[in-house]
Amino acid sequence: MMFAEARVKYEEALAAWEHPDLRLYLARVLKSLGLPLLAYENLRLALRWGPGTLAPETEQEARAAMRALMEHELAAIEIRCDEPGAAVLLDDKPWFVGPGAERRMVTPGEHVVMVRRDGYSTVVKPILVIAGKEASGQLARRVDTVIGQPRWPAWVPWTMLGAGAALGVAGGGLMWNDAAHEGDQASGDLAIGAFVAGGATMITGTVLLLMNGPQVYRVHDRGEVEIELRPIASLGPAGLSARLVF
DSSP states (O other), X not given: OHHHHHHHHHHHHHHHOOOHHHHHHHHHHHHHTTOHHHHHHHHHHHHTTOTTSXXXXXXXXXXXXXXXXXXXXXXXXXXXXXXXXXXXXXXXXXXXXXXXXXXXXXXXXXXXXXXXOTTBOOEEEEEEEOTTEEEEEEEEOOBOEEEEEOSSOTHHHHHHHHHHHHHHHHHHHHHHHHHHTTSOHHHHHHHHHHHHHHHHHHHHHHHHHHHOSOEEEEEOOOOEEOOEEEEOOSOOSOSOXXXXXX
């Protein structure tokens, strides 16, 4: 409870007077409360004024605390987006609009990067950041395309039409046979049946042909990214960074 009360007091003081020592004190409290990301941000603000603003021992303490947070409790995600007007979101919250590159400190675990732009598919990419590793990769995107595709293969309606015509021809042959044999009842019945079946089949084929127009739909390119994990080479702004290029 003392830490919680101290946090409130320091935040009230900073609202009235921005001072690097107050930022450092607040960072200590936030670290004790188990809020490493907020602690890091206040340490960064405490050091933003440059060397000499804090006492040498205090500045050394602040830098050591930042290093410890980066190495053991925090990670970073770096995004580069070269597409003008593309909105980049991190964990469903607006981040920045391209073109440009941004880096943000995050807690280790899974985060979601989303990129939106008119005329392009929305890219949603989960990123798992793990302490002590650096993730890098490149994402290639293409413009959405609209294509047309028939409901059935083209041969289906034409086969039905051909079958109907064949039955009609067969019916005609049977009618000729009926006439040649002076009213053969069997041939006449078969001829009528062939004509009816052929007509129905041709009607079905015609309907299928009319319905088999191209169905227009949008092809979404979700993009692909290959993430490479490797030990971090040097102590930068984070113990781990995930770097993606859109």
